Amino acid sequence: MASDVDTAPLVGRADTMAALRSALLDDVAPGQTAAVFLTGESGVGKTRLLAEAAERLRAAGALVLTGACLDIGDASPLHPLRQALRRLDADLTEARTSSAVRGLLQVFDEETPGPDGAGALLERVSRGLHLVAGGRPLVLVLDDLQWVDRSTRQLLLYLLAGLGDLQLSVLAAIRAESLQGAHPLRRVLTELRRLRSVRVVDLAPLDRAGTDELAAAIVGAPLAPEAADQLWQRSGGNPFVVEELARDLRDGHDGLSDTLREVFLARVDALPQPAHAVVHAVAAGVEPVEHWLLAQVVRLPEDQLIEAVREAVAHRLLVGADDGYRLRHRLVAEVLAHELLPAERAALHRRYAEALTSATAELHQARLAHHWRLAGEPARALPAAMAAAREAERLHGYAEAHRHWSAALTLATTPPAVLPDGGRPEPVEADRAELLTHAAESAHHCGEHARALALLEELAADPAGPPTCALHIRRARYLAAAGRSAPAEAEYRRVLAAADCTPRERATAAARLAELLLHLGRYAEAGDQAREALRLAADVEGTASEVVLASSALGFSEAYLEDPDAGLAVMREALDIAERSGRPEDVACAYLHLAELLTGPLNILEEGVVVARRGAERVAELGLGRTWETRLLAIATNGLFRVGQWAEAEKVVAAALRHRPSGADAVELLLARCRLSVGYGDVEASDRDLEAVATVLAGGGARHVLPMLILRAGLAMWQGRHDLARQAVQRGLTESRSDDVIVLATLAWHGLRAEAEASASRTVEVDPNAVRRLREVVDRVAAKSGKAGAPVRYVADGFLALCAAELSRLDDGRGDPELWARAAVEWDRRNHPYPAAYSRLRQAEALFGRRSRLATAGKLLRQAHGTAQALGALPLSEEIRTLAGRARVALDEGPAVVRPAPRPRAAAAEAPTVDELVVLTAREREVLAAVAEGLTNREIGQRLFISERTIGVHVSHIFDKLQVRTRVQASAIFLRNRAD
Template sequence: MASEGDEAPLVGRAATLAELRSDLSDVGPAGTAAVFVTGESGVGKSRLLQETADAMRAAGAAVLSGACLDIGDASPLHPVLQALRRCGPAPDAAPTGGPPDEAGALLEWVSQRLQAIAGDRPLLLVLDDLQWADRSTRQLLLYLLAGLGEVNLSVLAAVRAESLQGAHPLRRVLAELRRLRSVRVLDLAPLDQDGTRELVRAIAGEQVAAEDAERVFKRSGGNPFVAEELARDLRDGRAELSDTLREIFLARVDELPKHAHAVVHAIAAGVEPVEHPVLSRVVQLGDGELLEAVRAAVAHRFVLGEADGYRLRHRLVAEVLEQEVLPAERAALHRRYAEALEADPAADHAALAHHWQQAGEPLRALPAVVAAARDAERLYGFSEAHRYWTVALELAGEGTPETGRTELLSHAAESAYQCGEHALALARLEELAGRPDAPGVCTLHLRRAKYLAAAGRTATAETEYEKALALADCTPREKASAAAHLAELLLHLGRYADANARAREALELAELDGATADLVRASAALGFSSAFREDPDAGLAVIRHAVEIAERSGHPDDIGCAYLHLAELLTGPLNSLEEGVLVARRGAEKLAALGVGRTYQTRLLAIAANGLFRVGQWAEADRVLADAMRHRPSGADAVELLLARCRLWVGFGNEEAADRDLDAIATMLAGGGARHVLPMLTLRAGLAMWRGRHAEARAAVQRGLTETRSDDLVLLGVLAWHGLRAEAEAHASGDVPVDSAVVRRLKVVVDRMGQGAGDAAAPVRAVIDGYVELCAAELSRLEDRPDPEPWARAAATWDRRKQPYPAAYARLRQAEAALARKSRRAVAVTALRQAFETAQAMGARPFAAEISALAARARVPLTSDDTVDVGPAAPADELGVLTEREREVLAAVAEGLTNKEIGHRLFISERTVGVHVGHIFDKLQVRTRVQASRVFLRAA
């Protein structure tokens, strides 16, 4: 039961409640109806009775409630008399005196009391724990529900299913009552996974991780009481199983017959499902005794008997029993399991390995662990394979030959890489390289480079590939692999010309002696670079061919590589956003089924989210990223995902979350490539601008231009736009002087983009042109030449690219320039409304606030339903765009306080004060603290 004041919500029972009310109202010919709710302990029978009784009482029914007692000398009719006593003194019409002693008279007396209490209302009699009902109570139910008591009555009772064993007298009563049309027996099932998750989140909070909620479901089997207890432990940070649950389960186990007790202990120690022949060897009972014992364990709701074997109904039972068994008993039980499985050639290697380990026999476990690892690899279960190879290394002691340990290290390193544990893969590889029988130098370079690239250390990875290619004893196949991987890495670095050359080299080598994986990787790199630089149709055809080859091979690495390049090309340079999102999602589904959810699937979902972001479907992008984050990726995969999520945080205005993600990205990006570094720095600049920190934005952009070499003019275009925007914002605020040297450098970049666009493929050129137009428009703003035309051209360009955010931003600036000229108000109104509609649809809160602030200052209504007031704005209206906290900060600014002094007064950090001040400047369209103070004093 829930503790007082901490009752959990009723979850997953709405349909059952409605059915109960309907069944209890559907009386039979005798004027009676009954529902007997059965189910295991803790499944929620009592709560269901309570909720049904409350609902029927609210509907006008008379309700009486009682509970049976688990004692042998309970007085006759105890639950019914208890219910009558709770009802208070009998009405005048009721018979006087106590209950008679004679049985027939007693039944008649109770019937009259019930009839008197009900009067003209429907009467509901609620009886809990009916499995403990005495003989008189059972007789009363038969008497009343058969209509012999001449009282219109509905009965709702709860029965513990595990108690109805053998010749329990209530079984005969229920069998008799089932013959009546108005009697129903309802077996209440545990909650399903969704219901359990809802219950856990209601108790432990909405932020509970999905895997924690799933673990509660697996441990509880959906039993609401158990799930509630585990959820409270989760909420309160308790790791150990509560004494309450432990004692409840131990008491129930103790109620089992002797052989059933042994069966439950055995299944708890097994790897589910436990097959019947294996169980018979472990518990060592005769066939008849074993079947009877299993039947009792099933009847007591401990065990589920299914086609593939036996399972515990609640995995929590295994946790409880594990602490009740002596170590020697546990070892002996696992040894019997191992010996039973070893006798079967088709036995599961993982189960066999587990039992030999638990039996304390590591050397006998090792062959089974290795076999289990190989089984997992064949099924592309890379996380499972990594776990088994790691266990194999731990089990391999002094008796393992040197060559055996070297082989284990090699497998452990590769499996760590496959499941996304890139740092561990590198550590294993270094240990492997130090052994006398290590693989060849070229092989080590190739593997180290591959692991480094996956970890996000691209610069070091490039060096390793170059070393491999320079080795004289590097075989043609190794050279093909090195060139193919290097081509892919150069794509990541944004060096498309170099990538194209390496991809062609790899294809030539692969034709002589190359693996399918090298052919796929080189083709994908060649197709991407060709589509970007020269011919989109030809490049796409090459990548699509690579996808076909990869799907025929069936290997996750091949399929993942091909789908990544295709989806990235479509959603990025070629701007085929809808198709790119579909390809990314389709590829993600395929790769999840192939066991690489933590690596390729997460990266494809990041690509899908980026595409959704660009088309303005931010809420859907958020859902996609939340799903991908459940895999907890690492290395370059995590960076891709964090960059995609950070774009959303910046757009939504969640500054703290964006900061956290950017810090995490910077930590992981040791030597990262342009396709990670430039977006990270662009996001830093965008976040700094929303905060009014224009110097920080400038520094981020300049770092990107200085530190990163890239042929990707699209990435440079985004960065250059943010750089010029930061200078324009600085100019508008007046807080930070415009850096003319920075502006000159950005103009050089814009010129380079314009020149380079002529050599790029047409779709790529169109995207670059869009950023060139934004940059030109920002220059007009920076140079105090308010002109709506450049902004209108930019908005139209981005409309054609079907990217609503830059189009809406251009419309905001178009309106600003039109209002500054004071001659294009109609144009400004239209542009502001369109921009605001887009910002609201996407959930771009900071952007929407900036649009609203400009509209408020200009007295422009943002919806056509509003009345346009073209008169002068009152000073007080200027402060209407500020939040309450911003008003407090502005009042302190007007007093002449510094940010530090304001922070002390308002109990907030100096940094937070700076954020508020930046927002105030943006909303009031002022550049200095003096101007802001003047606005405040005028309004006051």
Template sequence: MLWPVETRSVCPVFVGRADELGVLHAALARAAAGEPQALLLGGEAGVGKTRLVEEFAEAACARGAVVALGGCVEIGADGLPFAPFSTALRALRRALPDELAAAAAGQEEELARLLPELGETGAGRHDEEGMARLFELTARLLERVAADRTVVVALEDLHWADASTRHLLSYLFRTLRTGRLVVLATYRADDIHRRHPLRPLLAELDRLRTVRRIELSRFNRAEVGRQIAGILAAEPAPAQVDEIFERSDGNAFFVEELAVAAHEGCRTRLTDTLRDLLLVRVESLPETAQRVARTVAEGGSTVEYRLLAAVAGLAEDDLIEALRAAVGANLLLVTPAGDGYRFRHSLVREAVADDLLPGERSRLNRRYAEALEADPTLVPADERAMRLASYWYHAHDPAKALPAVLDASVTARRRYAYSEQLRLLERAMELWDAASEAVRATLRPVDHTEVYPPCGCDPATTALRYLDLMAEAAVAGRLSGERERALKIIKRALHLLEDDGDPLRAAWFWCQRSRLVQAQSRGDGWKELGTAQELVRGLPPSAVHAEVLAHVAAWSMLHSPGPDALAAAEQAVEYARMVGAAETELHARLTHGTLLVDAGATEAGFAEMRAVKERSVAANSLFVAGRAYVNLANGLEAVGRSRDSVGILEEGLVYTRKFGLLDSEAWVWDNLSESLYSLGRWDEAADAAANALRRGHSAKPQAAGAVCLSQLALGRGDLPEAARRLAIAHEHFGTHDPMPQHDLMLALVTIGVAAAEGRLLDARTALGHVLDTGFPPGTHRYGWPLLLAAASAEADARALPTVDAGRPATLERIFGTARKLTTDAPVWLAHEQWVRAELQRADGIDTPDTWSRLVTAFETLDRPYDLARVRHRLAEALLTDGADPGDRDRAAELLRLSATVADHLGARPLADAVTLLAQRARLSPTSPRPTADPADPAESLGLTSRERDVLRLVSAGRTNRQIAEELFISPKTASVHVSNILAKLGVSGRGEAAAMAHRLGLFPAGAR
């Protein structure tokens, strides 16, 4: 046990709870076997949650587990950020100092935000990934500590938890995958009203299959009787049990209070209200002890002895006697560390605190604040700022509360507790007008905030402004996920700035609004960025000016790459250098390098990106370094250098995982999946895409992972899975913020799925949307595969009479677009030839020379799947009527090579096409797949003669009734034949069956 075994209950006997304890013991056993466990224990106040946790902890320790207890701390109405995790980690450090130090090695600066004993907290970068990074490192720390031993982390009183604690607990419950770990959290169910902040978390966790929720019910009469017997050490009279059971309604804590009151002979003085019942024991104490109890109640859920001594105003002997009386009456308990006091039950503390008069509460909070100001060592260092701010605020002294609240907000920010920072800043804005001008004049931005848009003034000598608070609160809202609150704050700030004449501050707020609009799916953010750009136009270089231009360049890179984006990036780099904005410069340089590659200046762009990567890694600029790994590898893949891309990405995985950069890691996995797909390492590509989905913190990297999986499913012939993943990608990308590369990725797979299902008109529609929009610079890497998919679909369907009308126009549009598309690398030169070859095939021109040149081009590239496909096409061209024996031998070898690749990749459509082509040509089987009679592809599919006739008419677009009329059968019989055909072909619809029939050449052009 990591805390002293205390008698927190009057009853020495543990009553009931056999089922609940059994659930906890089973979870412990599963954890010991290496399966992490997550449990929520809920119940009304006083029902026995803490007692159950104590019993479980003792049993766990007896089985060799290490148990760490942490509780949410309440100070007045405020909670301490991450308090239960800090306490639990501190306990683990005491019990396992070497193991925890080894698990935290290399990440002490970040983890010190939760456990200050690990060292000095690093400055860090405050971005959307900051809090997620801390959460990931915490999860990894716990997994490592629990790698070789069973660890139980019990977190009590979740109903008092601050938002940051709730977010961290949610993250742990969702992501823990390894380690012999049990995480158990308790909460007071009767406090979770409709608007309680814990309610959404409980609803979210209920949807997780890995989380077990236990609800403690009240005791029945028999259990109440056993509890009373344990308290009294004697069998109670049935009438007494009946009375106490009726009055307590089975609540364990109230049973104790009633039983003790009855035993002490004060039954007649009990009132009908439970609140008065809780105060009976307090009122029976000497006056001095009552005063100490009231002082402790207002100090928070735990009060240190030295702090209490400074506040109580009693001689030490008198204080000790008062505490002895309160402890002896089982009203107060000594804290586990032995340095302070807490109420035996929070219900008693709440009743005592509620009994205080308003003036009395303010006076007590003032005395706590004054004592803490006089001697900051009275409380733990990591709690000092938050507790001082809370005490002064509840003392109703704006002059003292405002600076204290601002200091606490900075502390919260440095711990990545952005939700608490936002709450404190809103409290500061509330206090602003109540504090005097003289007080406000003493405040400096550099001391009390970390975000202050430069306005040409020195923040060290300029007084803090209300707008500075609003700027800080807007960023805190964005980083904590409270984006609606942040948007409201920005709206108010921009309203104040309408008559202020400060374009730099206004531009900064518009930039923030742009990011929030995108994050809230309300638009692409360009209108807001454009406003910011206009505000700074013509102004001298400044940090805000450089930041605006960097945002504009980054936005344009993703939405509208071209000369304007390149110019904005160049100017952003120049301005950032002039004003010494180092991180903005790195961001802008990375964007500039990416745009250079898109513009065709490949080597210059790569050199710039590599330089940024090295510099950002050396400077420990985590966010820029993560982005550099992603952009550099993405650029390499864009010019066909997939092996180089994989090397960079593997290095990037080590870096992003080391520092817990979840979104950057997810993008690395996405790009790795794409490069592995190109290299023919499809199983690894699938694993990488799955990791992107699992590790992604935001929607877009998850969407990209879904696209990769959809493309893999398409290549392997699993059309339902391809369509499902495609729908997921559409949902994650959304429609509010369209980006060309995302739209083209989706369109590519959309066309492929539609063509494979025989929905050529749908494929043409998707193609038309893309061609109407065009291909911006840098998107040719998606453009060429997309044009190829469209041209191949037209060629495969050339025998379909129902689509002849639209084919010429479609082919002409593909040809015209291909003439304009960039071919800046050998892989895209080869794709240009491939698209032209497919267009010729769609027109019925299929010559061996065309495909032979294409095979030669792909043989020099590291694209095994593409090479296998063009080899199949060359073999098909060689096996036309009149092919000589030499061509047949060459075709057989080409098909053998293609089949080998298709089987290795699991590319079933390609493998089927190769097998059937070999069968039609009466060549030896080229695939290990079992086949029927090689003389007839229809027989190899198991189709009867009648089913072949029906399939021919299905391929011609006939309905069941038309088929029945032509074959002189009933419509019902025709329907049965169609169902049998779909089952034998392994397809889900008539269109897909028709597409397969024409793709496999079952019905040559002209056959009717």
């Protein structure tokens, strides 16, 4: 099973190649011998590795002879060496060496080794090889050594024993599954392993990264995550199988190729009958198949069963572990599924189901449902599937629960089949409305929003389905999760306007509508709706969830519009209520709103990031990883971006993307990643994310439109497309219904910046109407922010300072350096390095335009450049360098700025190789754990019975020892090492 070396690259073998060169050439002294025997299953890449190693050894100055053994035993003595010499003779041009090669070939033709002449022949061959080598290191490369003839085997032993007089190395490949029983090579390898100069290397399959790399090289592009996962599971990292499957993907072939089918069938057919039965049984089972279960299915005596399993393992078809047996390649199950008659397959699954049912241990309901279904008895499979779904829900495994509820739905509609004995199975009885209800809810919880809506429509058409108001509430929840805000709001309002809805339904609709309005930035409406929801909930028993939702919305509204401290107190109380209720979605919602408030309007970024990451960890424990955890990690990413920790933000967003979110959850994460990509100047990645967001928002999603348009405007400006930036901003001003003055101020800044830069670059004409409209927005933001809470005014004032400075560029074409200096100071105070660096760039530009304070301008440019370089903000760095070049300012003066390492675009955060907390004392670890929970020094002191001043000293020591500056950085190190 050699790979196609013309098209498939060698991947994942760099360490092996280096070790081969060292063992066969670099570490072999003149007159010494060495050998490396590569063992491995068929298709693992032994032949390809031999070819690549031979080429590299030739390039290093060795004389390499390559040959392969034939599967015809001793019928062709010394065949691989003869073959290698003939190949060498055909390639040689030097007369002297060619003569030595032909002389050695003539020895083979003249003499046939017999019992008496074998020693003499080996001596003559050894001398002949010495002449052929001509003083160079000689490497003999042999493939398929499992078929080696006796003469060649004796020659290898003779040469490796050092009885010759040449520097010789042997590199040979052996198919591991062929070394069974009393194979003569097994004994030889056992003896050779004792020699220091001999190594036996078992070539393992590729790891996941190598598999993905090889598949991408063949297909021509990285595989989609689902396709990559499936290929990895099916191939087990075997390079030959990876190549075949990848070619099928590339060429659009469905099913399994005939090549792979025949290869695996041949390997299974080569097994003795008991081992053959064992492999068929494991292929039909749910891995891992425990030994006791396999024994009841194949029904062999214990000693025969163990021997059969041993044979299957030795032939590299099964893998044994403490928890049971697995197929080495899942493809074997696909191949064998078509080799059994339907009655044979049903009988196997029936035996599995009966064995699981009769087991005294706890039932494996999911496996039981699987086997009864494939045995053709849906009535017996359905209760097991429902039990498995409920167990998954109990453990908050919503993705698994959805899979089981979907299977139960299928079973409920499966027509009865004829059993192998000719009888009829029991009829299936199920409450279809109940199944649809559970399937839709589990789909919603695990992020399959489109599927949840489709199932809900089926439920609405079922006569036994829930009442109309309950359906409206569910549909609204699913629509909101899918990012379709407008129809979701309409559904909630239908409930509140309906006369036949219950008080409980009204309270639920009011609370959820308050939450939705909050997400849409309509804070005053959200607060009013939250108060109404709390009033309605007060008269209804068991409305903890409604109280949590309404309190979170009310607290956010009050913190934004009126009193931040009072609002925060309400939100923290909502989190306490949620934790006491224990309902996962309530806990997630409370954490989400608290983190959003802290990292957004209140600008308490460090605490907000810690709360977001702690909340993400908590909801992951509750089984909401794909939905709420991703949203919380998106909030953490945005907070880290604002404080300039872009590298850490990228690790967080990469970890969140592993959940493959959908709907609004995916939009949150894509916008967070796009924010980083725009800052980095990665145009292609930014465009890709914005297109994906626009696609998801096609069905609605007003909440995300403004952030998307702001990013599109920012990206267009770095591309010099000021007309596109203007269009994005004007669309945002037209579509916005948000009360969020911070978002509006950000949008206004981008609009004014686009007009100012269009004027400076003279690429497009300034639009007076657009500028007039933007001035009106700035005035409106100033008026609105004056009525908001102090923290909101604080953040909005920073953007208003940028707007005033941009307007000065429009007014005189140069800009007011004092206004830009004020903007820089404002953003320094807020710990936002990116807009601060941008402001210094513009301040320097304004000073150069006025030809005043040139030394100060140069200092500002160097300071801005250092910040941009540390962030990795390439477009900003380029603009600074362009201005520095025009002004003849050397940016390398002053302290050296270290560039960040290249960014791993999709890499997950790696765990530290050492415990970074080892430098802390036990008490400092306790303090740091509390810091990571988001507690203040006073709260930590109350918990640990230490004064607040002492806690401050501990925190300072922690910062010094961990070499960090903020509580966010310290908390990140704590969470990373605790996860380890």
